[in-house]
Amino acid sequence: MRKRDLLLCCIVVLALCLLLPPGPAWAFHHVKAGFYQNKPLVFRGADGVVKGIYADFLNAVAVENEWTLEWVEGTFAEGLERLERREIDIMTAVAWTEQRQERYDFTRKAVISNWGVFYSRRGMTAESIPDLEGMRIAVVRRDAYAAAFRELADKFGITCSYLEVDDYPDVLKAIEEWRTEAGLVSRLFGLANESDYHVDRTNLFIEPMELRFAAPKGFSVTILQILDFHLTKWRTIPNSPLNTSIQNWLPGEHPIGVIPSWFPWFVGASLALVLGVLFANMMLRRQVLSRTRELLKSRVDLSREKVFFEKLFEESPDALVLESKEGNRILRVNSGFTRLFGYIREEVEGKTLNDVVVPEELLQEGMALDVETAQGNPILVETVRKNKDGKPIDVSLISVPVTLEEGVLASYTIYRDISAAKEARRALIESRESIRKSLESMRRTWEQTIEVLATAAETRDPYTAGHQRNVSVLSEAIATELGLDEDKVNSVRMAGLVHDIGKINVPAEILSKPGTLGEVEFALIRTHPEIGYEIMKNIELPWNLADMILQHHERMDGSGYPAGLKGEEILLESRILAVADVVEAMSSHRPYRASLGIGSALKEIEENRKKKYDADVVDVCLSLFREKGFKFPGA
16 A cells, blocks of 8 residues: 555656646747857957847847847857757857758758858969969868868869868968968958958859858757748848848848748647646546545455554555544544644544534535435545644545444545645646647747748739639638538648749749740749649648649649649649639739639639549539639639
């Protein structure tokens, strides 16, 4: 019994620990940001304040998310080492490369692009990369441009010696002090700082790279997602903190956008936590019922096993009371009772439980329980009792009548302190509500991501602005009429919003061309399902949008593209999109023709029912327009 009670206590403590985390996984309050001297991107000014494009952006994000920022200064190499040791949460202005992607996590979106440029001593001329043959060149340790140049030099057999320094200012200083003939720095740093050194800028450049935020591998995923969200949001707003900072520090420069993604990694863990606590509560209830069954079973042998009963009674961690049948007087209490309620045995023996531990407002309940026990009915309830000082205590109360052939002889009452369990239950309810709100927030975030992508696609093709949204509305209506579940209806609606996202890769002049498209031009446009698939396949969403987009131009007879799929090989969602896409496109104006009208559109799908388009989808679509008065928004 003691081992089982100990196990039960461990389970309850574990549940409480799980239910009382220091805060939600996404609620960051203190963020450590590493930086190095790289003006104008990020640097510490003479006044001691960290400035530059990355500093302005990060400060603005911190204000919106109620972070406190701690700037950790060091060389570029030291910053990367701190990332690897997880001493900082993020590192600013790190060039993305495939090799670095294996060691660190990056934002999906770059703040700005940059490339490497060579500087030389005053009066020296270097017009091509081979002119660097035999020179001593200053480079920054672990710099991406330096790594790219070394690889290029090896490929072309150019022999150079290298002086590795800490940061870009040290490169220009080494040239100025004649310790090297040339040096490699980033273009933006060179433009902002070259006037402070006696060096010449050459016309030799190293490949462009995207400058992003980096983080320890698998350590600051949520911070990177928040940064990506603000990069995506602010790059389209002219006066946003991002664009304002870039214009202040680099007039004429514009940020480079990449597509953000959001990862709902914490949802599964939270659900597991809820299930764990439910399991713990179930085990607690089963423990109580198990104890009750054991007591009922032992009543026949009570007189013959007095020693066993004495040990069970006295050593139980619960508060136990033996009451007489007549007047419900307390015959005995154990040490658990004295610990829980604060009385000594002599203070309670001969009195009733109603006199000792039942609060005045619950006296009616106490008397009703006495009646039930006197009738031989066992009782299991959760209620409130009071200790000697009048303090209320949440308890689980089990009252077991001791019955022999003669009838009820006495009753055996067990009190267990369930204050901790009550608190755990309240915490569980709060946790469930928190998870529900988190799921709602995540779903809103997913939908906002799709909205951003839809807007991006439509800005590339102004003549079809609203096409995707109309297709989304009609697709949702068809899916609903088909009786699909809520998740599939939502997936069709989301896919409709971005089914033409691949047109981002098609030149704008082709999309808006008023005349007939040439063979090459039409071939380019036909690539948009595959481009859309490539864009969407790595974005973690609760819907399989990538495959829906890839197949929305497939046809039932195999005449579609890009894979020539037939019949059931095509996703049902894609078959719905195909019908909605054709109806909306034919009934809307285009640069190369006027609207053909909704009648022509419905005739097209009706004549090609089963041949090109899914019969059930066509029937529902015709019914929506002809019988239920469906109209596109704004029509």
